[in-house]
Amino acid sequence: MTPPFLVLGIETSCDETAASIVRLAADGRAEVLSNVVASQVADHAPYGGVVPEVAARAHVELVEPVARRALAEAGTTLADVSGIAATAGPGLVGAVMVGLSFAKGLALAAGKPLVAVNHLEGHAVSARLEADVPYPFLLLLVSGGHCQLLDVAGVGACRRLGSTIDDAAGEAFDKIAKSLGLPYPGGPALERLAEGGDPDRYPLPRALLGRAGCDFSFSGLKTAAARMAEGATSPDARRDLAAAVQAAIARQLAERAERAMATYAAAHAADDAAQHEPQHLRFVVAGGVAANRAVRARLEATAAAHGFSFAAPPLRYCTDNAAMIALAGAERLALGLTHDLAVAARPRWPLDEAAALANPTHIPGRKGAKA
Numbered sequence: 373m374t375p376p377f378l379v380l381g382i383e384t385s386c387d388e389t390a391a392s393i394v395r396l397a398a399d400g401r402a403e404v405l406s407n408v409v410a411s412q413v414a415d416h417a418p419y420g421g422v423v424p425e426v427a428a429r430a431h432v433e434l435v436e437p438v439a440r441r442a443l444a445e446a447g448t449t450l451a452d453v454s455g456i457a458a459t460a461g462p463g464l465v466g467a468v469m470v471g472l473s474f475a476k477g478l479a480l481a482a483g484k485p486l487v488a489v490n491h492l493e494g495h496a497v498s499a500r501l502e503a504d505v506p507y508p509f510l511l512l513l514v515s516g517g518h519c520q521l522l523d524v525a526g527v528g529a530c531r532r533l534g535s536t537i538d539d540a541a542g543e544a545f546d547k548i549a550k551s552l553g554l555p556y557p558g559g560p561a562l563e564r565l566a567e568g569g570d571p572d573r574y575p576l577p578r579a580l581l582g583r584a585g586c587d588f589s590f591s592g593l594k595t596a597a598a599r600m601a602e603g604a605t606s607p608d609a610r611r612d613l614a615a616a617v618q619a620a621i622a623r624q625l626a627e628r629a630e631r632a633m634a635t636y637a638a639a640h641a642a643d644d645a646a647q648h649e650p651q652h653l654r655f656v657v658a659g660g661v662a663a664n665r666a667v668r669a670r671l672e673a674t675a676a677a678h679g680f681s682f683a684a685p686p687l688r689y690c691t692d693n694a695a696m697i698a699l700a701g702a703e704r705l706a707l708g709l710t711h712d713l714a715v716a717a718r719p720r721w722p723l724d725e726a727a728a729l730a731n732p733t734h735i736p737g738r739k740g741a742k743a
């Protein structure tokens with residue numbers, strides 16, 4: 373399908389019910405016409421984390437009114453959209469099924485093509501919403517469930533350079549915030565607590581320091597911080613520990629991204645030689661943790677030091693939203709990449725399936741392969 377056209381995006385993979393209308397222009401740029409997010413934070417807060425059954429039930433109640441509002445706010449109707457994109461995984465499978473089944477129903481009733489979108493591909497394109505961030509780029513995807521570095525060559529063409537061997541960065545933020553007695557979701561609460569704190573008061577372990585490759589590990593940091601949190605009872609101590617944790621997470625992200633930048637630049641230098649022209653090196657950070665200002669600042673400085681330009685989505689597109697799903701769907705629709713109604717919801721769906729299968733060390737943990 374040739375742009376310009378409109379796509380309706382639906383996102384229900386975790387605890388946000390979201391719908392959005394995105395217009396893909398003839399020049400490939402995206403314009404967000406509406407971006408509706410109904411957060412279930414209040415439903416899950418009493419449990420200190422997301423309860424899958426509660427999330428699925430809430431999506432059932434919210435998805436239709438949220439989609440209706442996205443159409444109304446964009447001043448459009450279902451008849452005027454060219455396709456319907458919905459997250460088909462990875463995520464809480466009961467939650468994913470709600471949005472995907474809803475999208476299938478709409479596609480069938482309105483006679484529109486369906487695009488089943490990988491949630492991670494949504495995060496990967498999120499910096500391209502309302503900004504000019506062309507392919508290719510080096511991506512650090514950091515959210516509650518994922519922490520990986522990817523070489524993104526184009527639509528659906530990702531090669532994984534590294535990922536976490538235990539927790540995701542957002543998960544580390546959330547768990548450490550919990551040991552500091554902060555409410556769920558922990559990341560933003562920890563960032564607020566850290567304001568004005570001394571990041572050097574508490575020495576935290578530096579995982580994988582000097583180790584080859586671009587993998588991450590946060591479990592040692594989490595354990596050390598939990599132990600320190602028991603002794604950090606005064607307001608000053610809590611603030612300093614939060615600042616130390618935030619700095620330690622930012623530092624690890626930057627150190628591992630630095631390695632990926634070296635690998636990426638070397639690989640692309642070979643491409644440049646073949647094409648006789650130097651390519652622009654771009655570094656993009658996306659996902660919920662990209663909302664953290666200390667993390668962003670540290671990564672921006674790292675990118676600059678290595679000759680990469682830096683891009684991060686505006687805060688509203690860092691955490692889960694449907695605009696990124698609509699854009700990923702629109703880019704696929706433009707290439708004719710659609711799905712039939714039999715497409716299934718997937719709890720696990722790595723962006724780089726070849727790398728995930730080849731390297732089973734990335735499939736440990738309570739929940740199995742997260743990415």
Ligand code: KG4
Nearest residue numbers: 515516517542559560660661663664691692
């Ligand atoms: O992308 P996202 O909304 O959902 C997933 O796909 O996982 O990311 C949510 C994660 C949570 O772990 C949350 O604590 C973290 O992103 N997060 C933050 C901040 N805002 C969200 N972490 C640190 N600082 C923040 N400001």
Ligand code: ZN
Nearest residue numbers: 495515691692
């Ligand atoms: Zn996400």
